[in-house]
Amino acid sequence: MSRLKRSDRPYDIVLFGATGFVGTLTAEYLAAHAPAEVRWAIAGRDGTRLRQLRERLGVDVGVLRADVSDPASLRALAEHARVVATTVGPYVRYGEELVAACADTGADYLDLTGEPEFVDLTYVRHDVRARETGSRLIHACGFDSVPHDLGAYFTVRQLPEGVPLTVDGFVSADASMSGGTLASALGQFARGRQMLAAARERGRHEPRLPGRRAVATLGAPRFAPEVGAWALPLPTVDSLIVLRSARALRRYGPDFRYRHYAAVRRLPVAVGGVAAVGALVAAAQLPPARRWLSDRLKPGEGPSAQTRARSWFSVRFVGEGGGRRVCTEVSGGDPGYDETAKMFAEAALALVCDALPPTAGQVTTAVAMGDALTARLIRAGVRFRVAARR
Ligand SMILES: NC(=O)c1ccc[n+]([C@@H]2O[C@H](COP(=O)([O-])OP(=O)(O)OC[C@H]3O[C@@H](n4cnc5c(N)ncnc54)[C@H](OP(=O)(O)O)[C@@H]3O)[C@@H](O)[C@H]2O)c1
Numbered sequence: 001m002s003r004l005k006r007s008d009r010p011y012d013i014v015l016f017g018a019t020g021f022v023g024t025l026t027a028e029y030l031a032a033h034a035p036a037e038v039r040w041a042i043a044g045r046d047g048t049r050l051r052q053l054r055e056r057l058g059v060d061v062g063v064l065r066a067d068v069s070d071p072a073s074l075r076a077l078a079e080h081a082r083v084v085a086t087t088v089g090p091y092v093r094y095g096e097e098l099v100a101a102c103a104d105t106g107a108d109y110l111d112l113t114g115e116p117e118f119v120d121l122t123y124v125r126h127d128v129r130a131r132e133t134g135s136r137l138i139h140a141c142g143f144d145s146v147p148h149d150l151g152a153y154f155t156v157r158q159l160p161e162g163v164p165l166t167v168d169g170f171v172s173a174d175a176s177m178s179g180g181t182l183a184s185a186l187g188q189f190a191r192g193r194q195m196l197a198a199a200r201e202r203g204r205h206e207p208r209l210p211g212r213r214a215v216a217t218l219g220a221p222r223f224a225p226e227v228g229a230w231a232l233p234l235p236t237v238d239s240l241i242v243l244r245s246a247r248a249l250r251r252y253g254p255d256f257r258y259r260h261y262a263a264v265r266r267l268p269v270a271v272g273g274v275a276a277v278g279a280l281v282a283a284a285q286l287p288p289a290r291r292w293l294s295d296r297l298k299p300g301e302g303p304s305a306q307t308r309a310r311s312w313f314s315v316r317f318v319g320e321g322g323g324r325r326v327c328t329e330v331s332g333g334d335p336g337y338d339e340t341a342k343m344f345a346e347a348a349l350a351l352v353c354d355a356l357p358p359t360a361g362q363v364t365t366a367v368a369m370g371d372a373l374t375a376r377l378i379r380a381g382v383r384f385r386v387a388a389r390r
Pocket residue numbers: 016017018019020021022023044045046066067068069087088089090091094112113114140141142143144145178179180181182184185298299300301302335336337340
């Protein structure tokens with residue numbers, strides 16, 4: 001289906017999950033920043049709460065009802081939108097039917113997943129159909145993984161072309177999480193086996209890269225003098241997204257290697273952090289412990305505006321290749337919610353408003369809209385800078 005045909009649809013953007021924690025922040029961001037000519041709608045399963053939200057936003061947006069247990073309602077969302085942006089997670093539990101509807105109807109799809117299993121599963125099942133219809137399936141459009149994907153892209157572009165490149169990313173943050181994020185994290189920790197199976201299945205479907213190499217490896221824990229912190233390997237979805245961008249874009253060179261770390265200044269904090277994550281992963285294997293943990297923070301709950309105002313993130317990158325070395329940084333405010341809502345809304349606006357390279361199927365933010373989204377985020381206050389080069 002041509003992009004022109006999709007412009008006949010009643011809405012440019014439909015935000016599904018608008019009454020959830022990050023959904024509401026995204027709706028507020030769009031209400032404040034979407035150009036007047038962008039036609040958008042909020043969607044969810046509770047019409048009364050959606051209308052209350054619209055009243056509170058004070059903008060004339062559409063309201064659409066849809067429930068993940070009703071595939072016809074998801075199909076209707078996809079048919080009404082050029083872009084569907086969904087915050088309805090955990091995505092492994094709730095997400096696939098909407099991806100299928102978007103791939104089938106040619107709507108672009110954006111989400112906030114940090115679940116590698118989901119990304120691999122949708123690639124295997126829906127990438128081919130999305131390429132046929134011209135639908136762009138773009139996962140991980142929040143803190144997972146926009147600063148990492150666009151930061152690596154920004155770093156690569158500071159280095160020479162056509163040579164092997166290595167990039168290390170070091171993430172630090174001070175922030176709290178929402179009930180939705182906790183539920184997704186616990187669900188993911190409990191599905192290690194399924195995650196590996198989905199990755200293997202993807203490997204069987206994904207074409208090899210002729211004449212080029214791109215790998216994301218887990219580095220060993222170490223003190224990293226280049227960032228003055230302890231570096232702990234971080235096996236999140238971020239390095240997989242960076243890897244997908246490197247596979248798709250020749251600018252990453254003939255042989256690209258990425259390593260992703262958490263950066264922690266003090267050794268006791270690093271040791272404590274590893275122990276805490278280990279305990280969480282272990283607890284997630286036991287249903288009663290998982291339920292107990294989920295009850296601490298319910299879906300819909302999240303950090304207050306005051307807590308978010310004190311929160312921050314920084315991702316530093318060290319890139320090397322062709323005899324050059326560059327240190328860059330992407331940084332901003334509250335990563336999980338305020339900045340995630342900004343990244344998510346700006347990604348949706350970029351798809352609707354900006355001149356982008358022609359892409360279709362499962363693509364990353366760097367591939368679908370690297371330059372446009374970076375420029376948008378800089379205008380919106382996310383910092384991208386070159387800290388040092390030689
Ligand atoms: N990548 C990142 O950096 C990042 C950052 C933040 C969040 N996230 C992810 O984003 C997702 C949402 O997080 P959150 O904190 O906003 O969670 P939340 O507050 O629990 O919101 C979940 C949303 O899903 C909706 N929902 C649940 N079941 C549904 C159904 N059957 N049909 C239709 N809608 C349904 C909820 O609707 P109701 O409002 O009607 O309950 C709500 O709008 C999570 O998966 C989280 O991990 C990712």
